[in-house]
Amino acid sequence: MTTTQKVATRPMPDEPAQAAGPRGERRLGVIAVAFMIVAASAPLTVVAGGVTSTFSVTHVVGVPVAYVLLAVALAVFAVGYAAMSRHITNAGAFYAYVAQGIGRSVGVGASLVALVAYNMMQIGIWGMFGFQVSTLIAEKTGASVPWWAGVLVGIAVVGWMGVHRVDLSATVLGVLVALEFLVVIVFDVVAFAHPAEGFSTAPVEPASLFVPGIGAVFAFGIAAFMGFESAAIYGEESKDPRRTIPRATFLAVGVIGVFYAISAWALALAVGVDKILDPAGIAPEEAGPPLFFGFVAEHLGTLWVDLMSVLFITSLFAALVSFHNAVARYLFSLGREGVLPGRLAGVRAGHGAPWVGSVTQTVLALVVVGAFAVGESGWDPARGPYPVITLFTWLTNAGALGLVLLMAVVSLAVVGYFRRDARGVGLGARVVAPVLAALALVAVLVMILANFTVLLGQESADATTYVLPALLLLPGLAGIAWGLRTRRARPAVYAGIGHGGEEAPPAGATPEHTDTTTGGTR
Numbered sequence: 001m002t003t004t005q006k007v008a009t010r011p012m013p014d015e016p017a018q019a020a021g022p023r024g025e026r027r028l029g030v031i032a033v034a035f036m037i038v039a040a041s042a043p044l045t046v047v048a049g050g051v052t053s054t055f056s057v058t059h060v061v062g063v064p065v066a067y068v069l070l071a072v073a074l075a076v077f078a079v080g081y082a083a084m085s086r087h088i089t090n091a092g093a094f095y096a097y098v099a100q101g102i103g104r105s106v107g108v109g110a111s112l113v114a115l116v117a118y119n120m121m122q123i124g125i126w127g128m129f130g131f132q133v134s135t136l137i138a139e140k141t142g143a144s145v146p147w148w149a150g151v152l153v154g155i156a157v158v159g160w161m162g163v164h165r166v167d168l169s170a171t172v173l174g175v176l177v178a179l180e181f182l183v184v185i186v187f188d189v190v191a192f193a194h195p196a197e198g199f200s201t202a203p204v205e206p207a208s209l210f211v212p213g214i215g216a217v218f219a220f221g222i223a224a225f226m227g228f229e230s231a232a233i234y235g236e237e238s239k240d241p242r243r244t245i246p247r248a249t250f251l252a253v254g255v256i257g258v259f260y261a262i263s264a265w266a267l268a269l270a271v272g273v274d275k276i277l278d279p280a281g282i283a284p285e286e287a288g289p290p291l292f293f294g295f296v297a298e299h300l301g302t303l304w305v306d307l308m309s310v311l312f313i314t315s316l317f318a319a320l321v322s323f324h325n326a327v328a329r330y331l332f333s334l335g336r337e338g339v340l341p342g343r344l345a346g347v348r349a350g351h352g353a354p355w356v357g358s359v360t361q362t363v364l365a366l367v368v369v370g371a372f373a374v375g376e377s378g379w380d381p382a383r384g385p386y387p388v389i390t391l392f393t394w395l396t397n398a399g400a401l402g403l404v405l406l407m408a409v410v411s412l413a414v415v416g417y418f419r420r421d422a423r424g425v426g427l428g429a430r431v432v433a434p435v436l437a438a439l440a441l442v443a444v445l446v447m448i449l450a451n452f453t454v455l456l457g458q459e460s461a462d463a464t465t466y467v468l469p470a471l472l473l474l475p476g477l478a479g480i481a482w483g484l485r486t487r488r489a490r491p492a493v494y495a496g497i498g499h500g501g502e503e504a505p506p507a508g509a510t511p512e513h514t515d516t517t518t519g520g521t522r
Contacts, residue, residue, distance in 0.1 A: 028238045032170040033231050033248035034255075039173040040121075040227020040322035041256050044180040044315040047187070047263045048292040048308070049128070054220040055267065055276050056287035057454060061202050062209025064264040066221045069209075071257020073440040074225055077407055078253055080414035080434035082246030083425045085232045087417075089241045090498070091354070092333030093232035094406050099498025101413025105483030107498045108339055110409055112479035115330050116472055117402030119361065121226060122323035123368045124395025126151045127387035129316040130369075136309055147387045148373040154317065155365050158324050162358030163348060169321055176311075176318040181259070183308050187292070188266040190299050196272035203268040204261070215447040216454050222444050223400040224260055227322055228253050229407060233329045237352070270295040324361055331357030338493040339486070389457060397448075397455040398468035404445050405472070411438035 028036075054063050081097075090096035094114050099107025133150030137143055161169050192199075202208050209217065231249045238244040268276060271291055275281035286294065289312075297305045332354035335344025346356030372391045379386040411434040418430035449469070453461050456468075487494040 028170060028234055028244065030244050030247045030251065032174065033234050033238060033244055034251045035174040035177050036170055036234060036322055036325070037228050037231055037248060037252035038256055039177050039318035040230055040326075041225060041252075042125075042180075042315045042319040043177065043256065043259060043263075044184055044308070044312055045128075045319065046224040046260060047184050047267065048289050048312055050220065050224050051260070051264045051267055052291040053288045054217060054264075055271060056282050056291065058213040058216045058220070059277055059279050059281075060209065060211060060213045060217050061268055061273050061276050062205065062207070062211070063217055063221070063268070064203045064261040065206055065209040066214075066217045067224070067257060067260040067264055070218065070221050070225060070444075071253055071261070073437065073444070074228060074253050074257075075250065076433050077229075077411060077437035077441065078246075078249045079429050080411060080437065081229070081232070082249055083429040084414050084417055085235065085245040085249075086242045087423060088232075089235040090333060091233055091236050091329040092337075092498070093230070093235070093330075094410055095330065095333060096498040097232075097410050097417070098413045101415070101417035102409070104494055104497040105480045105487065106409075108483035108486070109476040109479035110406060111330065111334055111339065112475035113402050113472055114406055115327065115334075116475050117399045117406065118323055118326045118330065119364060120395040120399030120402065120471075122320060122327060122361070123365050124392050124399060125316055125320050125323070126154065126365065126369055127372070127391030127393075127395070129154055129313065129320065131385050131387045131392075132309070132313050132316065136313065140306075146373075147385075148369060151369050152366075154320065155362060155369070158317075158320050159358060159362035161321055162324050162328055162362065163353050163355040165353060169325060173318050173321060176314045179311055180315050180318075183304075183311055184259075184263055186300070186304075187270075187296060187308075188263055191266035191270040191295065194299055195269035197269075197274055200269065200273050202273050203265045216451045218444055219448045219451040219455055222404060222448070223396065225253070225256065226400050226403050227319070227326075228256065229403065229410075230322065230326050233326050267292065324358065324365075327361040328354045328357035331360055337496050337499070338490070339482075339497060393456055394464060394468055397452070398472060401445070401448050401452075401469060402472040404441055404448060408438050408441035408445060411435070411441060 051063060054060075084097055084101070088096050088100060092111060095107050095111035097107075098110040127147075130147035130149075130151040133154075134145045134147045137145050137150075161172070228249065231245045231252070235241040235245050271282070282291070293305055293308065296308055331340065331344045332347070334340040335342050335346075335357070344356050344360065345354075347353060348355045369391070372387065375390075376386045379390075383389065414434040415431055418425055422430060448455070452465055452469070453459075456464060458465065483494070483497070486497075
């Protein structure tokens, strides 16, 4: 350990954590946090990869409408989420919200689901990143570079950024996200100007969405928004978390919702409505990203294809940095409160980067990527690019499932948190909005599970169809059990769960601190 590093640990195993948060100086404003959120959503990756795949698989024209409806549902979720963020500032975000809104034991379960889900999203994206890097190198130089070679370099860079000041990440992500928006806007303008089958409003008509296949469209679409909920993770590093976090959340969901809807409409025009509707209209070699890049090559030329290919990679990189930061801060929060080993709460002196959590996530990514690299030896190339079909598709879709589940639980936690003390929050924000959001998110969750084989590209269910969801649910159940055990064995630690190192409410405190799952104090 260098002299510039400091580890914040618990003084005794059974004492509540009092470690400082990953604050250093509060550096992040609304725009910086919004860029961190949008970076996780990876706009260019969504448009060039997610939207194209949705059209290719579902043959539903009304995809733009789905993005609007999903944005509305998530905005409703954000109403209660933002109200709670004004009262709870914790790098553990979902974990702290559930712990204080439903109960500490459930909060521990939620924390483990969040850790697994964010790690799945982050590590899964490495599969697409590695494939795109190796493909680009092969196209431009003729050299054959294994997909995992680029991933190793990328992991090193992301890990280096993770142990430095958070505003460094925010600056890098801001530049990358701005470039992503710029090139997609260029694509949108050209697509509207040169529609394949003439201009049509069919993609934005609700009747085009409410057809067979709507469930798969929502299942695909929700993944495009994953990461928007991460604003609260940066609360302890924001200049004014009571204002920064709500504003950044609403700004991000509004911008990406409108942006994805318009870009999906543009893509539908670029491909052609009739071609999308025809199950045989999109040839296998055209499906997915080729729909986007083929149009760019035809109307803008190869220079723009090369530029967008590079930005596609940087888009993935931006998402990797954002999800890495989320995992590091969850590990920090859980270590600070004694739920996980206290050493995970280590922060760098001066700027407070949670360096131990960052290094831990880096090592985990190396191990999982290494396991997939070794497993590639038995892969049949005729089935498609190994890292995309396995590492990327399996983990990111499972991660999205876990985050939707968490958002549904957080919606209920909002109701629980304000149940005994409204804290001046209106009925709409503390009850109506979170209940509606919970119902909408549960509906999306059911759609994801019902269409999981479609998301994984499977003709029929196999072991992965069941193992991947289990990898999320079982840690959640184990976390609840661990929380209950902690309540019996280490009551002082249990008392501090979800309170971010601040003094927990004492036993026998006012009614609003009652733990609804255990009957004790929260």
